[in-house]
Amino acid sequence: AQSVTQPDIHITVSEGASLELRCNYSYGATPYLFWYVQSPGQGLQLLLKYFSGDTLVQGIKGFEAEFKRSQSSFNLRKPSVHWSDAAEYFCAVGATGGGNKLTFGTGTQLKVEL
């Protein structure tokens, strides 16, 4: 079965600083990988996704993520964080075996200091 690990529960960065959120996955084949963002009191919104092809994927709101098969990682990055990026971020892996289901990580809470 697939699994996702987000090692950082909380991260605090200063506005304008760069950001990297870590995600490691476990899955036997090439996974479908996703990053979602959840603002307080809201549902989840898709930031970006990777299925195949170019390992560096661009998403909304200036986010990007890089798939590294050798490290089983799919880290999320942003070169300059804005105060409005404060939210919780979830990495998810999708597997085609057993019904096309998503498995989510436990999330990383991002705080942005002004």
Place this chain on the structure above:
Amino acid sequence: DAEITQSPRHKITETGRQVTLACHQTWNHNNMFWYRQDLGHGLRLIHYSYGVQDTNKGEVSDGYSVSRSNTEDLPLTLESAASSQTSVYFCASSDGARGRLNNEQFFGPGTRLTVL
């Protein structure tokens, strides 16, 4: 605009009561999903549906049931609410055949359920 809605947004109930949470989407999506979100666990899949009369158990289905009688709605029923079911519940929907992963899941705003 098409959307996915959940009701109620907040619910307090007592142990042993039956509770039904509503989910309605206007995208005409085939696939609908119910998740629960708990601190330290992220989102976990409760039940999912790939179409009318096609429902399946997810990772944490014990104590929950769903029924899909039309495309737009997937109500989640807690047969006999327990304190362990206090959580935030999210409904999602996506297009494509059998939950095709290429297609984005769109999430509702969530229902916060407290079982006393």
